[in-house]
Amino acid sequence: MRNKTKVGIGLIGYKFMGKAHSHAYRDLPFFFETGVVPELRAIAGRDEDGLKKAAEKMGWQSYETDWRQLLERDDIDIIDICTPNISHAEIAIAAAEAGKHLICEKPLAMSVKEAKSMLQAVKKAGVVHMICHNYRFAPAVQWAKQLIDQGRIGKINHIRAVYLQDWLVDPYSPYVWRLNKQLSGSGTHGDLAAHIIDLARFLVGEFQSVVGMMETFTKMRCSNDGMMKEVDVDDASVFLARFRNGAIGTFEATRVAGGNRNANRFEINGDKGSIRWDFENMNQLQLYLTDDPLGMQGFRTINCTESCHPYAAGYWPSGHIIGYEHTFINLAKELMDGISKGYSPSPNFEDGVNNQIVLESVEKSAQNGSWVNVS
Amino acid sequence: MRNKTKVGIGLIGYKFMGKAHSHAYRDLPFFFETGVVPELRAIAGRDEDGLKKAAEKMGWQSYETDWRQLLERDDIDIIDICTPNISHAEIAIAAAEAGKHLICEKPLAMSVKEAKSMLQAVKKAGVVHMICHNYRFAPAVQWAKQLIDQGRIGKINHIRAVYLQDWLVDPYSPYVWRLNKQLSGSGTHGDLAAHIIDLARFLVGEFQSVVGMMETFTKMRCSNDGMMKEVDVDDASVFLARFRNGAIGTFEATRVAGGNRNANRFEINGDKGSIRWDFENMNQLQLYLTDDPLGMQGFRTINCTESCHPYAAGYWPSGHIIGYEHTFINLAKELMDGISKGYSPSPNFEDGVNNQIVLESVEKSAQNGSWVNVS
Amino acid sequence: MRNKTKVGIGLIGYKFMGKAHSHAYRDLPFFFETGVVPELRAIAGRDEDGLKKAAEKMGWQSYETDWRQLLERDDIDIIDICTPNISHAEIAIAAAEAGKHLICEKPLAMSVKEAKSMLQAVKKAGVVHMICHNYRFAPAVQWAKQLIDQGRIGKINHIRAVYLQDWLVDPYSPYVWRLNKQLSGSGTHGDLAAHIIDLARFLVGEFQSVVGMMETFTKMRCSNDGMMKEVDVDDASVFLARFRNGAIGTFEATRVAGGNRNANRFEINGDKGSIRWDFENMNQLQLYLTDDPLGMQGFRTINCTESCHPYAAGYWPSGHIIGYEHTFINLAKELMDGISKGYSPSPNFEDGVNNQIVLESVEKSAQNGSWVNVS
Amino acid sequence: MRNKTKVGIGLIGYKFMGKAHSHAYRDLPFFFETGVVPELRAIAGRDEDGLKKAAEKMGWQSYETDWRQLLERDDIDIIDICTPNISHAEIAIAAAEAGKHLICEKPLAMSVKEAKSMLQAVKKAGVVHMICHNYRFAPAVQWAKQLIDQGRIGKINHIRAVYLQDWLVDPYSPYVWRLNKQLSGSGTHGDLAAHIIDLARFLVGEFQSVVGMMETFTKMRCSNDGMMKEVDVDDASVFLARFRNGAIGTFEATRVAGGNRNANRFEINGDKGSIRWDFENMNQLQLYLTDDPLGMQGFRTINCTESCHPYAAGYWPSGHIIGYEHTFINLAKELMDGISKGYSPSPNFEDGVNNQIVLESVEKSAQNGSWVNVS
Structure with a gap:
């Protein structure tokens, strides 16, 4: 030993x-x-x-x-x-x-x-x-990254990413501390959009410019003490993006999309294929390849639980799925390896800074109503 | 008789x-x-x-x-x-x-x-x-309209609509007349975005303002005569929108989303429920209701082939699906009824004008890089 | 002309x-x-x-x-x-x-x-x-047949086929003529099981032996005249089968499977791949191939609307789906071609006889409680 | 503390x-x-x-x-x-x-x-x-049990249950100890069919009689030492069943269903509704209710991660899914509670005996070719 x-x-x-x-x-x-x-x-x-x-x-x-x-x-x-x-x-x-x-x-x-x-x-x-x-550390997302890096889906043209939740869908649901910017730091934008920005940076590349808007649909909610309080964080954040490599993207984060409990989803289209992922079925990756034989083309649903899939060999035999908590275990593995070998695995504070720049650019765009360069 | x-x-x-x-x-x-x-x-x-x-x-x-x-x-x-x-x-x-x-x-x-x-x-x-x-005349879409009008999903907050095709995904696919604006009149924007704008106007309401971009990923393609020709129509058109009733939306139309043959899809979220539709399974409507009992909430997949569903009684028994061509039959029915009774059923030329205003507003926004009022 | x-x-x-x-x-x-x-x-x-x-x-x-x-x-x-x-x-x-x-x-x-x-x-x-x-004439089913004949899924080991309807699920739904064997000729077995037997003969091969049971869950129903009448046809028919080529199968037909309007579905497993089909999404064929690269294996969903798919070129561009009625158009095409060229296209009366032999063998087995040779 | x-x-x-x-x-x-x-x-x-x-x-x-x-x-x-x-x-x-x-x-x-x-x-x-x-302890399965016990789907008529794996789909995959009955104790029947028998006993009730067959598709496989060895366990086990409460069922377990890594799935149809579950998306339960309003009926997909769902409150917020390993944690919870309170929670050795009786009845039926009473 x-x-x-x-x-x-x-x-x-x-x-x-x-x-x-x-x-x-x-x-x-x-x-x-x-x-x-x-x-x-x-x-x-x-x-x-x-x-x-x-x-x-x-x-x-x-x-x-x-x-x-x-x-x-x-x-x-x-x-x-x-x-x-x-x-x-x-x-x-x-x-x-x-x-x-x-x-x-x-x-x-x-x-x-x-x-x-x-x-x-x-x-x-x-x-x-x-x-x-x-979320980067779902095996299916890591596998998507490998496929993209291998050129399997070619040059990327599109990403469409959403992070939909619904815990605020009811306009009569009560005021909570998360709706107070002073206490929570941010609303949907910092909470959910931050995640899909990270996935886009990981899988597609760096953002070049963005245009977006943020919205608070329910501006006053009733607190436990019976008082109406103002919601000063956003319920939803949506934006368009151009990437440095020529790809374009649409992004939407919201807490009022009824029926979507934790729908962190994306589709990426390259000129040789496409990839789809949905956190709520996080073990599955959907892959389309344009060079599949004629008449036999279609999105295939890959259960990313094979021993060849990232992290999967550590867990259970193929087909025996893992869940939300395993994304943290996989991330912790990277952290431990980083510490043992003396480097800062991605996503690190540099990624955090770059993510924050995108977040702030969208906020700026939401205020001034036009495209903002991400730099 | x-x-x-x-x-x-x-x-x-x-x-x-x-x-x-x-x-x-x-x-x-x-x-x-x-x-x-x-x-x-x-x-x-x-x-x-x-x-x-x-x-x-x-x-x-x-x-x-x-x-x-x-x-x-x-x-x-x-x-x-x-x-x-x-x-x-x-x-x-x-x-x-x-x-x-x-x-x-x-x-x-x-x-x-x-x-x-x-x-x-x-x-x-x-x-x-x-x-x-x-596409308005798919029974599932007409049913969605009725459910929305009845208030089943409440006040609408979100629509996200895409119309994804992939016949231009290969950058080496040849130049054709549809890529010549002079001949075709428009690219993806007029061809596909026009449809999802219509669905949004039908189901959500009138647009207030938009911001968007249009992109031609492959700018030169080889013609049958061996000459490289410039593509002067857009491959993709994406935009954000605000509606007069306070809803917000994301829209994307493209011809380069590999694996999506004719994916005209939308999801609409209200404060009492949500609706999803995908043309490629056009007989199905997905419906989520926030007032379903606790623990029994979820999107239900309704096969809109019951005799109570719009147009369905004219066709086949429940579960026996119809296809693309039936959307035109249903539309033709409205036209005949309009003629016999002397009115112009929606969508009519007024809808056409309003649709064109949205199309043009997006084009303008794509040129000037900021939000454009739809009026 | x-x-x-x-x-x-x-x-x-x-x-x-x-x-x-x-x-x-x-x-x-x-x-x-x-x-x-x-x-x-x-x-x-x-x-x-x-x-x-x-x-x-x-x-x-x-x-x-x-x-x-x-x-x-x-x-x-x-x-x-x-x-x-x-x-x-x-x-x-x-x-x-x-x-x-x-x-x-x-x-x-x-x-x-x-x-x-x-x-x-x-x-x-x-x-x-x-x-x-x-149902043989859904493009996806014809395509499945071609893939099987080409050996794409190898030697067949399994078929599991169901034909589930639900129009009799309510035990209080009224007595109708279809529940009278004298008038209708047969119940679920002749109505629905006949179809999945045909699909199995078409795609897998000839039956060798069967064992099954038939069941009438609601034995008396109320007629329009207010009288209770005996239902003398079966609500459900289920059976196991051995095929001459060594494959085995499970079959189930029923009219009381709530939520299944017209769910004619099968999955076939060969030693090189598998095929799945569901009538309610009849344009799609799901295909799994064991020789897809490691880590990239999964059922792919093929939209059988490409011009290379059987019958599809006669209809609409790819992604523009067809429906139930088109299975009859495709069958009629075969009949016309048969008449013009002087042969009886399959399925013909010989297929009808062979189908009837399977039906009758299952009925016999349901009576005597043991395996019956199909011959 | x-x-x-x-x-x-x-x-x-x-x-x-x-x-x-x-x-x-x-x-x-x-x-x-x-x-x-x-x-x-x-x-x-x-x-x-x-x-x-x-x-x-x-x-x-x-x-x-x-x-x-x-x-x-x-x-x-x-x-x-x-x-x-x-x-x-x-x-x-x-x-x-x-x-x-x-x-x-x-x-x-x-x-x-x-x-x-x-x-x-x-x-x-x-x-x-x-x-x-x-598998009983997946939250969705426990929730299904509660819904059934509350009468939500009424009197049960059908269960169709499969447990499909594919690790032996390749006839050239090597001989391993699990294919030796002496060492492994049983083949697919004891390994996989045992699980779906348990789910049926849990959700539907006690078996009355069964008829089935067992099959070994590949009878000789090559061992690591280069010798061909006989496979003396079954690759597949399929059977029909009658239950004491009048329901009927079909059951299939196999290790050669390509593309199905660990597909433990069932659908249960009662006279008021239906339930579907698939382990590979184990957090989801599909529920159909016949008393949903006309035109709004359809299987709803319930994400069983709400705090009201069995065991779910112990884990993560709604929409944050769990996996295979959590079924064992939930079972361990029952064992601890049983020990602390002095009783043997179900499934216990009595369930084990009753399960074994079904297994043995199917084996007997596979040998003698007719129905066998389960008693």
Whole structure:
């Protein structure tokens, strides 16, 4: 048995994302051999009661009610930021200065400026850094990337990507903290559009220019205290894009598309073939090849659970599907490999900055009503 | 047997659309009772050989090599225009002046100005007029319209509509007349985008403003004579829209989306439900209702072949599907009913004008790079 | 214009099947060139009022209230039998003796003995004969046949075929004549199982042995006159089969499978690939090939509307789908070609006899509870 | 923090099923609160090298190279049997006699007789016992059970169930130990048919009689040592069934259905609705209700990830899907609850015996060629 270095995780935030990340570190060694192995050393949060319960249930060895304590601890090698994006920059910069490796939830920051300062900090500190665009790590998406890189679908002309949710479809559903920009940092745009921007950058290439709009369909909602409160984040964000390689794209993110629980979907058309993916059937990739024999052409549905598919060999025999949480396990595997080998796997803070530039360009376009260069 | 008035059709153009329209008139009386019954009196075209063969095969009683002859004939009540759009205005205006009812292929004209002059002509002449947006007449689309009008999906927030074809996906496929704007009148935008604009106007409402772009991915193609020729029509047209009722939309039409043979698809999201349709499975409507019981919510796939579905009772028992050609039969039924009762069923030349305004607004936006009001 | 021989059709029965056949003859010349061209000369039925209306609407030149009159007429070349199967044999044998070509609805007869006497009659008379298993003539099914014959899916091991309807799912739906064996001739078994037996014979090969059961779930239903009546036909028929070539199969036909309007579906697995088809999306064929590259294997959905697909070139451009009625047009094309060239295209009365043998073997097995040889 | 009793697991077998069970125990406390909490105390196997590696990777505290050692250990409360079925009875009976709770892989035993002796042993010992039919524990399947129990689909008439795999589709794929009945215990019938029999018993009810056949398409395969070896287990098992409540069913299990990696699928039709499920999209349940409004009827696709769906609240927000491994976690939850409250949750050894009776009845029928009563 070869000697493995354990690395200590310090995670901030114990709700939805905190749970997803915790689980990933916990499950990683079960499925994969990695250069270094994560240990769930400490989780941080402000509400001690909830934190304590969560820490226990999720298997953390300790907890801290002030995230700054994590930076003091020698047994913590990696800081994982699962807080609202308003606090990302402060934490990340402090952690980098403390010499901690970093993994941060998306979007990276509140602005391009903030994002750049974070990137500068991790570069200066020489630590490993990643941003948590987990959907890249669905085996089907990774497989799509390989097929595209091999030229299987040729030169890309189109991407159409949507990220549709519906938890706000009812105009009478109550006001919650996520609808307050001060608390949540962003609305649909930062929450959902950020993901499909990342997928487009990963699979198609860099954005050149965008034009878009953002909309809040229900502008006032009733709070638990019976008061009507203003919603100051967007319900939907849609935009068109030109890519540097000549492709064009349409993008739509919304929280009011009834019947779409978590429909992160795209189709990419090249001059030799096409690819379709839908998160809700995330194990399947649809592939069309123009050079299939005449009369035998059609989208084929590939179940990306074969041992030749990315990450699949670590899990179960072919046809035995995996789910949402595995995208985080696969991402954690990359992080561990990055740390063991001394590089920052993509998507890292540079991707985070580039993503933020696109987000901000769309916002600018939504304000000024015309195309904005992404640069 | 009740006494029926026969009305004489004079159709101009005998290729794809001429065939679809001819078939519709021929089949209509088999499936439906209408106030007046069409007779295939004369078809017009320029190439006598091809025309003669087509006339015989399709069951036309006579043919004319000059469309003007049709206007002279007393036995012709309706002029059906299936020519490239460059000639629509001239024919329509002359026919209206000759007192003929009119049905015209889409897009109505080469410009808003031309379209308006056509509308003026038919109004002045007091003839019945329609534009051939056949996809409205899929039973599933008509059913969608009824459900929306009943308020089943509530206030509409989103439409995303695409019309994807792939016959130009290969950059080495040859140059053809449809790629010459002079001959074809328009590219993808007028050919395909016009259809989804019509569906949006039908189902969602009037456009308020648009922003878009048009793209020709392959700018030179090789002609049959071995010469490289410039493609001066668009391969793709994409745009965003705001509607007067507050809804927003994304639209994409393209001829280079490999694997999509004729994918005219839309999804509409209201605050009480959603609707999805895809022409390639045109008999099915997908419907999601937010007030289905908890845990039992999901898109249901309705096979719109029940006798309660629009037009379905004329055809076959439930589950026995119909196809593309039936959209034209249903449209022809409306035209006959309009003539017998003396009104111009929607979509008519007014719809054609409004559609053209949207088309032109998108073109303008594609040129000037910013939002354009649709008015 | 080349000289074509017209052949006169005399059709018996003017309800569902009469309508489907009438339409096919009417539409055939519009879409296809055939050696001889059908004319709708006379339709026969017993109820003069209904018959007259149907004749007029469907475009028949004349009608007869006694089918025997059709046999007397020199202008009738083909007798088309769309009556309940109880009368098939009498009509077919008389028509053959009168020298008429024959096309008969399925199942061919009430028993193997009867079917054989019909086959003997047409053979003796030297007339052309077909049985109307229309589902064979979906382009996707014909394409499946070609792929199988080319060895694309290798040696066949499995077929699983179902024909599911649901018009009797409600135990309180009323008693109708189709539930009376005396009037209808057969229940689900003869109505629906006959079709999937034909598809299996067409695509897989001859049956060797079967074991099955038949079931009537609702044994009494209320008639319009308020009386409870006994249902003496089967609601469902299911059986297993061994084929002469070593394949095995499962078959199920039912009228009580809620949500399945007309779900005629099969999947065939060979040792090099698989094929799936579902009538409700009849234009699509799903094809899996084991020799697709590793990681790129999956069922591909082929839209069988390309000009290379059987019959498709006669209709519309690729992606423009056809429907139920076109299966009859395609079958009528074969009949006309058979008559013009002097042979009986498959499926003909020999197929009808072989189909009947399978039907009867299943019935026998359902009675005696064990495997029955098909011979 | 409330005081929890830990229970020690001793698991025998460390391959595919050993991995699935190990993971379930490991992950259970992360997602669910249970009365007792499993600890991975010891894993047993014969090959020390492989065992040691597996133990370490999967997080077992210790290992034993003789399963009998597990029975000696006081810290082991539950014996989990993941060995080939030939050894189930010996281990289970010994474990029961040693007072250990039991969870056993399916099929329970090599024969009904053996299965009954196992049931007798656990009953005599008074220990908790379960059999690992994990597919029951997909949330969509549990939800189907609740809908059926509430009468939502009415009286059941039909089930059609298939379990299709394709890893033996190639007749030239090599001989492996699973094709040796001596080593594997059973072929497709015990491996796959056992699962769909369980689902049918769970959702429809008890079997009354069956008729079936079993087939080995490729009777000789080449072993790694270059020798041709006889395959003495079945490639496929198909059968018809009658249920005590009047329903009828068709069942098919095979390893040679190309393109079907792990297609465990069923459709159930009642007189008020229907249910469809397919493991490869295991989060989705399709539901059809006959009392939906006219024209709005259709199968709805329910994403069973809402907090109201069974087990779903323990995992992720709605729309964030789970996979194969979660069926084992859910089953482990039931086992823990059973142990903490002192009962044997279904499916237990009684279910195992009843399942074995069906399996054996089909085998008997395959031999004697007629219906066999299940009793």
